[in-house]
Amino acid sequence: MSSPAKRRSTGRHHGDLRNALLRAALELVGEKGPHGFTLAEASRRAGVSVAAPYKHFADRETLLAELATTGYREQYDRFARALGGSEDPVQQLAAFAAAYVRFAAEEPALFDITFHAGLDKSRFAELASAGDELTGLLLPVARRLAPDPDDAYDLLLRVAGAAHGLAVFLRQGLFGVGSGTLADTEEKAARTARAITSG
Structure with a gap:
């Protein structure tokens, strides 16, 4: 008798x-938030047995970490396009802030997973790496306005924090x-x- 993880009752390919x-899971997060569902619910929604997810995901946090990684990569693509619209670092950070708001509006479930799931990045190397890549994209822009690394990071945090607050509002x-x-x-x-960076 085959193990539950190998059963293909729905005829779906493993991929x-x-x-x-x-x-x-993304649909469920959209309906209930990142803490409001179980792997069993995701299995039922996907039309597979409750044992099926464990072939791919050790637990719910592992599944959420993969979605959060997707969220970071989507942000990276959006923010890179936003930065490409100007050579002026003030305008680049303004475009980043606007793109941040649009991401939150257009991808609310990914936004919630990325920022509100409370995932421990030390458990998920790929997630940590995706977050570092995002910082690596934005920090050099801030460094052009604030050459000291600590000041640049603080400037980026203030711009991102303001954008985050407006996105939530x-x-x-x-x-x-x-x-x-x-x-x-x-x-x-x-x-x-612009007010933060010009001040």
Whole structure:
């Protein structure tokens, strides 16, 4: 008799099983938050046995860590495009802040996993590496405005912190609703970043 992990009751290829579980978990995070679901629920959503996930993921945190890594990589791509629109570091950090807000609005589940799942990066080398790559993309821009490494990191944190706060306010509806709300909040984030970097 085959073990539960090898059972293919749904006829899915193993590679599809991994992706199906990731999609199901992302949907559940969108509905319940990063702490509001179990691997068993993700299995049911994906249409597989509750034992199936353990072939790919040791536990729920391992699955979330893979999604958080995806979140960091998506941010990297978005932020790299934003930085590419200008050679001026003030404008680059303003564009980063606006892109941060848009990421939170367009990928709310990935945003929540990346920032609110409470994952221990020391357990997940790939996640830590993806986070370091993101810092490595942004920190050189801040260094052009604040040559001291500590000052540059502090500047980047202030810009990112302001963008994060505006992104959360946007998602909570504090800026209202409507087709122009996201664009208005992006402009708020860019304006705030310019004020921080110019000050």
